[in-house]
Amino acid sequence: MIRTKDIFKSFDxxxxxxxxxxxxxxxxxxxIIGRSGAGKTVLLKLLVGLLQPTSGEVWYDDTNFFSLxxxxxxxxxxxxxxxxxxxxxxxxxxxxxxIRFPLDMFTNMTYKEKRKQVDSxxxxxxxxxxxxxxxxxxxxxMQKRVGIARAIxxxxxxxxxxxxxxxxxxxxxxxxxxxxLDITKxxxxxTVINTHDMNSVMEIGENIILLYQGEIAWRGHRGEVLESDNxxxxxxxxxxxxxxxxxxxxxxx
Amino acid sequence: xxxxxxxxxxxxYVMMLGTAISRPEKVSMYYKETMRQMxxxxxxxxxxxxxxxxxxxxxxxxxxxxxxDGTLVPVYYIGYVVRDMTIIELAPTFTCLVLAGxxxxxxxxxxxxxxxxxxxxxxxxxxVNTAAYLIMPKVIAALVVIPMLVAVGAFISIIGxxxxxxxxxxxxxxxxxxxxxxxxxxxxVTMMFIKAVxxxxxxxxxxxxxxYHVRGGSIELGQASTNAVVFSDILILVADYLLAVILTS
Ligand SMILES: Nc1ncnc2c1ncn2[C@@H]1O[C@H](COP(=O)(O)OP(=O)(O)OP(=O)(O)O)[C@@H](O)[C@H]1O
Ligand SMILES: [Mg+2]
Numbered sequence: 001m002i003r004t005k006d007i008f009k010s011f012d013x014x015x016x017x018x019x020x021x022x023x024x025x026x027x028x029x030x031x032i033i034g035r036s037g038a039g040k041t042v043l044l045k046l047l048v049g050l051l052q053p054t055s056g057e058v059w060y061d062d063t064n065f066f067s068l069x070x071x072x073x074x075x076x077x078x079x080x081x082x083x084x085x086x087x088x089x090x091x092x093x094x095x096x097x098x099i100r101f102p103l104d105m106f107t108n109m110t111y112k113e114k115r116k117q118v119d120s121x122x123x124x125x126x127x128x129x130x131x132x133x134x135x136x137x138x139x140x141x142m143q144k145r146v147g148i149a150r151a152i153x154x155x156x157x158x159x160x161x162x163x164x165x166x167x168x169x170x171x172x173x174x175x176x177x178x179x180x181l182d183i184t185k186x187x188x189x190x191t192v193i194n195t196h197d198m199n200s201v202m203e204i205g206e207n208i209i210l211l212y213q214g215e216i217a218w219r220g221h222r223g224e225v226l227e228s229d230n231x232x233x234x235x236x237x238x239x240x241x242x243x244x245x246x247x248x249x250x251x252x253x
Numbered sequence: 254x255x256x257x258x259x260x261x262x263x264x265x266y267v268m269m270l271g272t273a274i275s276r277p278e279k280v281s282m283y284y285k286e287t288m289r290q291m292x293x294x295x296x297x298x299x300x301x302x303x304x305x306x307x308x309x310x311x312x313x314x315x316x317x318x319x320x321x322d323g324t325l326v327p328v329y330y331i332g333y334v335v336r337d338m339t340i341i342e343l344a345p346t347f348t349c350l351v352l353a354g355x356x357x358x359x360x361x362x363x364x365x366x367x368x369x370x371x372x373x374x375x376x377x378x379x380x381v382n383t384a385a386y387l388i389m390p391k392v393i394a395a396l397v398v399i400p401m402l403v404a405v406g407a408f409i410s411i412i413g414x415x416x417x418x419x420x421x422x423x424x425x426x427x428x429x430x431x432x433x434x435x436x437x438x439x440x441x442v443t444m445m446f447i448k449a450v451x452x453x454x455x456x457x458x459x460x461x462x463x464x465y466h467v468r469g470g471s472i473e474l475g476q477a478s479t480n481a482v483v484f485s486d487i488l489i490l491v492a493d494y495l496l497a498v499i500l501t502s
Contacts, residue, residue, distance in 0.1 A: 077380035
């Protein structure tokens with residue numbers, strides 16, 4: 001489980017996060033939702049220490065993350081997998097080398113064992129047989145899946161995904177969402193996902209926080225979305241007139 | 254303001270090097286990367302270093318013989334002057350200034366590109382000490398290979414001097430060789446290697462620093478790569494002066 005306590009973050013004059021206190025549960029897909037620019041990426045980067053908060057705390061189970069020294073931070077990070085918004089695959093390495101990189105760096109496995117582990121991760125994301133392609137040679141959706149494979153190759157306890165389905169068609173998005181959900185259940189890990197995709201919210205939103213103007217405007221799970229009368233939430237999820245009519249008919253209005 | 258800026262960058266530079274000096278997560282990965290860098294820096298620069306060296310030697314010989322014209326200084330001094338000029342000053346300084354342009358800009362844009370494409374963040378998340386993994390192999394490779402390049406450069410310069418003076422009839426083959434063998438002080442070679450090591454350290458670490466802390470987009474990346482060359486060059490020249498004062502006093 002990961003907890004944040006009263007996180008504030010500003011860049012120069014600009015306040016992006018104003019007091020975020022929340023929990024991300026183990027074995028669940030925890031969603032951070034909000035409009036573009038709401039501060040989702042900033043919050044995610046704070047959770048993993050790529051950014052420092054102006055004030056506030058992040059706890060990994062019983063460990064206060066920002067009180068750790070560099071070595072201890074690295075020890076925590078060995079248990080963290082992250083999928084970046086733009087995938088961040090190493091573009092001069094092949095798919096296999098990308099996924100193998102954490103194994104090369106941190107394990108003493110033989111080449112054969114690593115190869116087996118890479119193949120099983122690739123299979124896990126339904127991408128067998130692209131081992132020798134370069135990231136530039138595969139599609140965006142495939143890159144995301146390679147990113148996921150790389151993130152889970154060391155069997156992390158915490159998985160962070162920054163917009164895993166931005167730029168993908170709805171069908172592929174759902175495949176990726178389900179993949180992340182399955183992995184979360186299978187390995188019983190704490191997964192935090194940034195998204196502004198309403199399908200994801202409805203499909204995999206087990207614990208949702210909605211960021212709005214730097215604060216948490218709503219929290220709940222997917223079952224509560226439809227019924228909620230929180231205007232900011234409704235405005236965000238059912239953004240178009242079409243979706244609003246859909247909601248009304250679903251509610252039997 | 255200017256001073257504050259210098260102190261800010263110097264502090265960040267020292268901190269980066271502090272983080273970079275640590276036990277490798279996996280020696281074999283660092284070893285592999287070091288070998289790759291040695292190949293890139295060493296073999297990759299051999300041609301340009303050789304080309305420059307041969308002209309440095311040739312020009313030194315031609316110009317010195319022009320200066321000697323009509324004086325009482327014996328002609329074999331040309332060999333002596335070419336040897337010492339290149340060993341003490343021209344080979345290390347010229348080679349490293351050129352390498353700052355070639356290797357330095359390359360390092361800055363490679364690391365800077367990785368920073369901008371979030372590759373460095375991705376490695377950090379895995380638990381890699383990126384300052385160490387990205388910087389240490391480059392510095393070690395440069396410290397090993399650049400002195401070798403400088404030595405090769407000095408040797409080729411001396412051949413350049415020979416080619417410019419013997420076949421053209423300025424002096425006899427035996428005179429040039431006599432010059433090369435006169436007044437030899439082995440400390441000059443030590444001085445050459447000290448300079449080469451110091452310059453190599455400057456040009457790799459400054460370039461790594463520029464790349465590692467790049468922000469923004471392709472314009473900033475271009476600037477980082479230019480800054481890597483400009484600041485390496487300035488610092489190499491300053492260090493050259495300081496070393497000259499220290500080592501010859
Ligand atoms: N390094 C930075 N320096 C200054 N401002 C920043 C920086 N990073 C983010 N911001 C600001 O913080 C705000 C939140 O950005 P963030 O990237 O978290 O948005 P987001 O919710 O992830 O949006 P999107 O859905 O488009 O990815 C933005 O207004 C952005 O301008
Ligand atoms: Mg974002």
